[in-house]
Amino acid sequence: xxxxxxxxxxxxxxxxxxxxxxxxxxxxxxxxxxxxxxxxxxxxxxxxxxxxxxxxxxxxxxxxxxxxxxxxxxxxxxxxxxxxxxxxxxxxxxxxxxxxxxxxxxxxxxxxxxxxxxxxxxxxxxxxxxxxxxxxxxxxxxxxxxxxxxxxxxxxxxxxxxxxxxxxxxxxxxxxxxxxxxxxxxxxxxxxxxxxxxxxxxxxxxxxxxxxxxxxxxxxxxxxxxxxxxxxxxxxxxxxxxxxxxxxxxxxxxxxxxxxxxxxxxxxxxxxxxxxxxxxxxxxxxxxxxxxxxxxxxxxxxxxxxxxxxxxxxxxxxxxxxxxxxxxxxxxxxxxxxxxxxxxxxxxxxxxxxxxxxxxxxxxxxxxxxxxxxxxxxxxxxxx
Numbered sequence: 001x002x003x004x005x006x007x008x009x010x011x012x013x014x015x016x017x018x019x020x021x022x023x024x025x026x027x028x029x030x031x032x033x034x035x036x037x038x039x040x041x042x043x044x045x046x047x048x049x050x051x052x053x054x055x056x057x058x059x060x061x062x063x064x065x066x067x068x069x070x071x072x073x074x075x076x077x078x079x080x081x082x083x084x085x086x087x088x089x090x091x092x093x094x095x096x097x098x099x100x101x102x103x104x105x106x107x108x109x110x111x112x113x114x115x116x117x118x119x120x121x122x123x124x125x126x127x128x129x130x131x132x133x134x135x136x137x138x139x140x141x142x143x144x145x146x147x148x149x150x151x152x153x154x155x156x157x158x159x160x161x162x163x164x165x166x167x168x169x170x171x172x173x174x175x176x177x178x179x180x181x182x183x184x185x186x187x188x189x190x191x192x193x194x195x196x197x198x199x200x201x202x203x204x205x206x207x208x209x210x211x212x213x214x215x216x217x218x219x220x221x222x223x224x225x226x227x228x229x230x231x232x233x234x235x236x237x238x239x240x241x242x243x244x245x246x247x248x249x250x251x252x253x254x255x256x257x258x259x260x261x262x263x264x265x266x267x268x269x270x271x272x273x274x275x276x277x278x279x280x281x282x283x284x285x286x287x288x289x290x291x292x293x294x295x296x297x298x299x300x301x302x303x304x305x306x307x308x309x310x311x312x313x314x315x316x317x318x319x320x321x322x323x324x325x326x327x328x329x330x331x332x333x334x335x336x337x338x339x340x341x342x343x344x345x346x347x348x349x350x351x352x353x354x355x356x357x358x359x360x361x362x363x364x365x366x367x368x369x370x371x372x373x374x375x376x377x378x379x380x381x382x383x384x
Contacts, residue, residue: 247343
């Protein structure tokens with residue numbers, strides 16, 4: 001959900017007085033490597049583990065987790081750091097985390113499945129499906145297409161740019177926040193990341209299918225891809241169901257960390273509400289790029305006509321329809337998305353050759369260069 005999510009993080013810390021801030025010392029952040037990570041010594045295994053260890057020791061993230069899947073489906077998982085700073089508990093192997101904007105790819109897949117079924121047209125105006133709903137200063141749903149939403153070229157203001165409270169939100173609440181503000185640009189004029197686009201995409205899914213978004217994502221994507229540790233939290237569910245590392249907030253670099261694991265994620269909805277694991281995300285992106293979730297024509301749509309997205313996703317990044325390509329140091333690109341949610345950051349994706357990797361850390365680093373080093377761990381995993 002990008003750095004805007006830190007506003008919710010700050011609100012969470014103000015309102016949850018029972019949560020204690022935890023100062024991180026070098027001893028508390030010692031790496032805890034899984035024996036499984038060293039079961040079969042390989043250059044790539046050692047390099048990935050060393051990358052996670054460095055994120056903990058040098059960059060101060062509480063915990064780092066990774067999963068790497070080869071073309072034949074064999075998966076290795078890695079951990080470093082501490083799962084719970086208050087208790088010193090070990091990081092759960094392949095633990096669940098809030099995966100933030102990776103949710104956008106799941107939402108885009110459902111939209112494109114509905115396109116393939118003839119229920120949605122990519123170049124139809126939003127107003128065809130949500131008549132009269134999208135109106136504001138410089139904003140008109142008759143001029144914004146479904147493609148604009150998925151491609152992040154609608155010009156709609158991002159509701160997360162404005163103060164959000166720690167409470168339950170309905171999707172229409174989020175849209176209303178955005179529509180109180182002027183359009184950032186004309187539809188199609190430029191690429192600009194806005195979570196509002198995917199809230200609208202979710203509303204279109206519900207309008208067309210007459211079913212809840214969570215049910216559509218579960219049946220059309222999660223079950224079809226065989227993801228056993230991925231789910232869309234129910235309304236009011238602030239917990240993470242399965243073994244997980246705690247997620248932490250930090251006001252500034254070097255400041256104490258605060259446990260913010262439990263949070264109502266409704267403010268992210270179709271743009272970022274999913275909970276998953278690194279290995280499930282590897283499997284999802286592998287299934288998607290392997291053609292198991294979309295017909296060829298719709299998969300081509302996701303990957304073509306990409307727009308430069310370096311400001312949000314880093315050097316060389318390009319954005320398609322809910323899918324991001326990033327260059328690899330060994331040549332070529334990988335396809336994924338990445339996600340940011342208070343307490344967690346996730347990065348990863350899959351190469352055209354079918355190798356997949358995901359990395360998660362349990363804080364939104366105040367120092368943005370830390371995420372560059374997380375990206376390098378992904379690159380290491382995919383290039384070895």
